[in-house]
Amino acid sequence: MAEIRLENVQKYFGAVHVIREVSLTVKDREFCVLLGPSGCGKTTTLRAIAGLEEVSEGRILINGKPVQNLHASDRDIAFVFQLYALYPHLTVFENLAFPLRATRIPDAEVRKSVTSVAESIGITHLLKLRPGALSGGDMQRVAIGRALVRRPKALLMDEPIGALDAKLREQMRTELKRLHLENGSTSIYVTHDQVEAMSLADTVVVMHDGVLQQVGSPSDVYLRPANLFVAQFIGSPVMNIADAQLRDEAGKASVLVHGAAFEVPREVLAAVSSRQVKDMALGIRPEGVLISHEETAGARSVSVHLIQPYGPFDIVDLNVGSQTLRARTPSGFASGKGQQVWARLDTTQAHFFDKSSGVSLGLRLG
Amino acid sequence: MATVTSYGQRLGNRVAVGMIILALIVFLAPIAWIGATAFKPRNLATTVPPTIFFAPEVSPFVKLFTKRVQLKPNEKVDYESAPWWERIVLDGGERISRTGRGEVQLSGYPSRFLNSLIVAITSTFLAVAMGTITAYGFSRFKVKGEADWLFFILSTRMLPPVVVAIPMFLMYRAVGLNDTHLGLIILYTAFNVSFAVWLMKGFIDEIPREYEEAALVDGYTRMEAFFKIVLPEAATGIAATAVFCFITAWNEYAFALIMTNRRAQTAPPFIPSQVGSGLPDWTVIASGTALFLLPVAIFTFLLRNHLLRGMSFGAIRK
Ligand SMILES: Nc1ncnc2c1ncn2[C@@H]1O[C@H](COP(=O)(O)OP(=O)(O)O)[C@@H](O)[C@H]1O
Ligand SMILES: [Mg+2]
Numbered sequence: 122m123a124e125i126r127l128e129n130v131q132k133y134f135g136a137v138h139v140i141r142e143v144s145l146t147v148k149d150r151e152f153c154v155l156l157g158p159s160g161c162g163k164t165t166t167l168r169a170i171a172g173l174e175e176v177s178e179g180r181i182l183i184n185g186k187p188v189q190n191l192h193a194s195d196r197d198i199a200f201v202f203q204l205y206a207l208y209p210h211l212t213v214f215e216n217l218a219f220p221l222r223a224t225r226i227p228d229a230e231v232r233k234s235v236t237s238v239a240e241s242i243g244i245t246h247l248l249k250l251r252p253g254a255l256s257g258g259d260m261q262r263v264a265i266g267r268a269l270v271r272r273p274k275a276l277l278m279d280e281p282i283g284a285l286d287a288k289l290r291e292q293m294r295t296e297l298k299r300l301h302l303e304n305g306s307t308s309i310y311v312t313h314d315q316v317e318a319m320s321l322a323d324t325v326v327v328m329h330d331g332v333l334q335q336v337g338s339p340s341d342v343y344l345r346p347a348n349l350f351v352a353q354f355i356g357s358p359v360m361n362i363a364d365a366q367l368r369d370e371a372g373k374a375s376v377l378v379h380g381a382a383f384e385v386p387r388e389v390l391a392a393v394s395s396r397q398v399k400d401m402a403l404g405i406r407p408e409g410v411l412i413s414h415e416e417t418a419g420a421r422s423v424s425v426h427l428i429q430p431y432g433p434f435d436i437v438d439l440n441v442g443s444q445t446l447r448a449r450t451p452s453g454f455a456s457g458k459g460q461q462v463w464a465r466l467d468t469t470q471a472h473f474f475d476k477s478s479g480v481s482l483g484l485r486l487g
Numbered sequence: 488m489a490t491v492t493s494y495g496q497r498l499g500n501r502v503a504v505g506m507i508i509l510a511l512i513v514f515l516a517p518i519a520w521i522g523a524t525a526f527k528p529r530n531l532a533t534t535v536p537p538t539i540f541f542a543p544e545v546s547p548f549v550k551l552f553t554k555r556v557q558l559k560p561n562e563k564v565d566y567e568s569a570p571w572w573e574r575i576v577l578d579g580g581e582r583i584s585r586t587g588r589g590e591v592q593l594s595g596y597p598s599r600f601l602n603s604l605i606v607a608i609t610s611t612f613l614a615v616a617m618g619t620i621t622a623y624g625f626s627r628f629k630v631k632g633e634a635d636w637l638f639f640i641l642s643t644r645m646l647p648p649v650v651v652a653i654p655m656f657l658m659y660r661a662v663g664l665n666d667t668h669l670g671l672i673i674l675y676t677a678f679n680v681s682f683a684v685w686l687m688k689g690f691i692d693e694i695p696r697e698y699e700e701a702a703l704v705d706g707y708t709r710m711e712a713f714f715k716i717v718l719p720e721a722a723t724g725i726a727a728t729a730v731f732c733f734i735t736a737w738n739e740y741a742f743a744l745i746m747t748n749r750r751a752q753t754a755p756p757f758i759p760s761q762v763g764s765g766l767p768d769w770t771v772i773a774s775g776t777a778l779f780l781l782p783v784a785i786f787t788f789l790l791r792n793h794l795l796r797g798m799s800f801g802a803i804r805k
Contacts (some may be wrong), residue, residue, distance in 0.1 A: 173700050192705040200704045206697035210719045223706035271705065 123184045123274035123307050124149045125170060130179035132165055132331075132356075139165050140333040143179070147309060147324070152301050154187045155311045156318040157328035158354070163311040164203075166328070167277050170309065182204055183274060194223070199268035201278040204258045207252035213263050214239075214248040220271040238270045241303065242296070258289045265300065275307040283312065294320055315355050319343070327351050349479040352404045352472055358429075358436050361410065361447050364476065365403035367393055376403060376466075380442035383466045384419040385486070392484050393473065400476035409470030410448035412455075412462045420465035425455045439464055518780065524773035532769040547770035551778075554594040582800060596775060599757040604782065605668055606753055607736040610675035614732045615650070615725060617676070618683025619691075625684070626691040627699075640681045648678065649741050656745055666747045673740055679732040686731070690724025691717065726793030730786060737783055754779050 125147040132140035139162045147153040155163045168174040170181055172193030197219070207216050215431050217235045226234075239245045242262045246465050268276055282293045298321055301308055312318055319339040327334040327342060327350070335347040346352035352360050366377040367390055374390050375382040393401065413420065427438040427444055430452060437455045438445045438456060441464070448464065455462065456465040473482040474482055492500075526543035553573075560767055573591045621640075625633060655674070656665070664670030694717060702712035718725070744756040758775045761767075787794065 171704050173703065193700070194706045195710060196704070197706075198704060200701065202697045202701060204695065204697065206695065206701040208698060208716060210722075219702070220705035223702075223711075267701075267705075342732075 124300075125275055125307060125309070126180075126182040126185075127166075127170070128180040128182065130166070130169060130181065131177045132162070132169060132174065133177045139331050140169070140176075143331075143333055145326060145333065147307060147337065149307055150305045152308045152321060152323045153326060154322035154324070155309060155326050155328055156315060156354075157313065157334075158458060159313050159472075161328050162331040163313075163328055164279055167200075167279050167309060167311050170275075171198050171277055172196045173200070197274045199273035199276050201264050201268045201276070201281045203280045203283060205252070205264040207260055207263055209252055211251070212248065213244065213250050213252065213255070216252065216263055216288070217248075217266050217270050220267060223387050234270055238266045242266045242269075242300070253403075257285050257358040258293060261285065261293060262296075265297070269300070270302060273306065274337070275309065278308065278310045280312050281310075281316070284316070284379065290317070291340065292316040297321060315357065319355075327354060345481070345483075345485070346404075346472060347481050349402065349404070349474050349481075350475070352481070356406055358447055358449075360404045360406045360472075362402055362404045362474075363444065363446070365401050365473075367401070376471075378441065378466075379444035379446065380402060381421050381423075383421065383468075385466075385468045385471075389468075393482065396475075396482055398475045398482065401482075402474040402476040403443070403467055404474060405470055407447040407449035409467045410439070410446055410464055411467050412437070412439070412448050412450060412464045414462060416463050417465060420463040422461055423464045425458055425460040425462060427458065428455050490774075521773050521776050521780070524770055525777040526774075527770050529768055529770050532773070533641040547774035548778075550768065550771045551596050551774045552594050553591050593758060595752075596754070599754045600778070602735060602747075602751055603753040603755070604667065605677060606671045606751070607733055607782075609668075610672045610679065610736045611729055611732040613672070614679035614683045617680050617728050618728060619687045619718075619721065619725060621680075621684045622687035622691050623713065625688055627696065633684075636676070637685070640684050643677075643681045652741060652745050655742070659746060664746075666749060667749050668751045669751065670746055671743065671751055674746070675736040675739060678739075679735055682735075683728050683732060686728045687724055690721050690728075692705055694720045723793045724755070726790040730794055732791055733786055734783055 127143050127145045128145045130140055131138070143166060145153075155166060157163050165174055169189075171178050172188070172191060172195075173221060176189050179189070180187050181341060183196065183198075199266075207213075208219065211219065214235055218231050218237060221231045221234060235248075236245070239248055242265060244259060244262050244266065247259055247263070248256060252263065255263065265278075265281065268278075282297075285293060294317060297310075301321075308322060322339055324336060325339050325342045326336050329350050335342055335351045337345070337347075341350055342355050346355060346360075349362065353362060360479050363378045367385075367391055368375045368377055368382060373384060374387045375384050376389070377383075411420075412423075416422075421441075423441050423446070425437055425438040426440045429436045431437075433452065435450050435452050435454060437448050437450050439448055439462070446464065468486045473484045474480065520537075523539075525547055526545070527538065527541055528544050528546065530539040531541050569591075624630065625637065630636060659665045659670055664673070666759045698716045698720065699709070699712040702716050703709065707715065738755065739753075740755040747753065747756070754775070758772055760778065761772060761775070
């Protein structure tokens with residue numbers, strides 16, 4: 122088992138700067154998820170750790186030992202590829218045995234290891250088949266089995282279940298979690314799917330354009346997004362972001378969103394002015410926009426624009442001034458377009474950002 | 488699953504089948520003729536109209552594998568106690584009775600056939616091996632001026648080979664490669680290697696890099712990954728390329744004629760040389776040709792599954 126450290130890792134493809142100054146520590150036995158939109162450099166980072174891609178600058182350390190100049194075969198790391206990369210000309214058994222045969226391990230021992238890993242991932246009945254005869258889910262199980270069979274120092278997975286359909290993905294997520302709990306190997310898992318990230322990760326690493334945006338626990342990145350990018354990338358439906366101005370009128374503080382004033386506690390005024398922010402953006406998740414049929418304190422009258430039923434709840438787009446604000450309501454709460462309802466912001470769920478840099482002001486109310 | 492076909496489609500299918508039958512007749516008729524002539528008695532070989540029904544004989548093959556040699560004055564052949572095949576060669580004793588002398592020896596055909604096999608198999612192996620490794624390099628590594636190199640390799644095929652025959656002949660004579668197996672092998676390998684590089688590059692490009700990368704992270708060296716993963720995955724392409732190279736080398740005539748005369752001569756220039764002076768015996772030439780066709784037919788038949796898949800150039804592979 123192992124601790125993996127990246128120190129100021131940089132990677133250029135020609136003139137394209139794909140990984141920028143990435144520093145990261147993945148602790149022993151940790152399940153770390155690298156999350157980011159497609160093309161942000163996740164795969165490249167993972168391949169650099171595995172030794173499939175040379176880094177342009179910086180160090181990669183496994184258990185404190187620099188490995189950035191070692192061949193992939195000398196790093197003792199397993200890699201699960203996006204499209205499985207099972208060898209079509211070998212049976213499932215031979216695919217699983219393949220990593221073991223790289224070293225001179227006696228046949229009996231190979232058989233034992235393969236059988237035990239096949240049992241733990243539930244594919245004992247498939248050992249004689251060729252990969253071409255397997256379903257997508259089974260191929261993925263074999264690919265993960267092949268990574269585990271060698272008991273590597275660390276397990277790297279590149280969107281391993283991204284190609285499966287939704288139902289199977291959910292099932293495989295649970296299995297991956299169980300396997301990690303059983304094996305406890307240090308894992309780095311790449312995905313662009315935040316649900317996967319949140320459900321699997323001990324630590325979520327959000328990446329964008331080759332830059333690490335935030336490293337933290339799933340609840341950290343959800344509840345305390347470090348910047349506008351993380352705030353909008355994590356959470357579904359997406360967080361409302363609006364230009365916001367603070368007002369101080371008649372002893373009441375309010376925030377002006379889309380031309381509509383919502384009341385906020387007075388301490389916000391002092392906190393924001395001490396940070397000397399020129400333009401401010403307010404972020405609030407749909408569940409932070411509270412709506413009701415009757416007028417309540419601090420609420421404003423708004424009209425319903427669009428209703429998207431999600432099943433257990435509805436997402437309702439509200440017209441506020443010339444813009445819209447997304448709210449989460451009990452299902453069936455709003456009856457149709459044009460209906461007038463009362464909306465108010467739950468300021469304990471509000472996030473404040475410096476609009477020009479995108480950085481969170483770290484201001485939480487309540 | 489039922490397939491819905493329109494009248495037009497059915498008509499189209501019939502026309503297509505008709506065309507295929509026509510093409511088959513055009514391609515197979517000469518081969519049928521060669522096969523038939525190889526078993527005809529000599530006097531039926533060139534009749535007009537052609538003889539279609541006849542009692543097959545093996546005499547053309549016996550004559551193909553033997554030759555008559557003049558005896559020294561006081562040697563004598565006991566025709567009556569000669570084995571059956573010698574009697575066929577000696578035309579029912581007519582030749583001996585006319586001259587009183589004659590002996591039967593093994594003809595040059597078997598050794599020419601063996602030469603063909605040696606040269607074609609060795610040059611095919613070399614061309615495919617070199618082509619595969621070169622294609623792998625082009626496919627997997629950044630090569631400076633890759634497109635230019637590939638074009639250069641292809642350009643070696645743009646000149647009709649015979650154009651360089653005379654300079655090649657002079658060079659070969661200067662270095663003593665004339666009439667050697669090695670000389671022909673080098674020539675045929677050089678012909679085929681460019682073709683092999685291009686074909687194999689197409690096939691290797693189709694093999695996902697992840698296969699090798701998976702092997703690399705699992706502790707294999709790149710060489711091991713090449714032999715354990717890339718080669719088996721490229722088997723179809725290798726088979727297709729090998730068949731093409733083998734056919735080219737096996738059928739080559741012009742250079743074999745110019746560069747060899749005895750020791751390393753292959754079958755293609757040998758067979759017509761038997762026409763000789765006087766009346767050619769077409770049955771012997773036909774039997775030599777029929778046998779010559781066999782190895783390619785067998786080789787292609789053995790690899791037919793690979794070939795069919797290979798022809799689609801990875802279109803079926805997922
Ligand atoms: N071998 C390569 N050569 C040039 N550019 C590459 C190469 N591999 C990836 N890139 C570029 O690097 C960026 C990051 O790619 P990647 O790491 O695959 O992103 P992700 O896995 O997050 O989708 C992309 O813009 C991609 O086009
Ligand atoms: Mg990727």
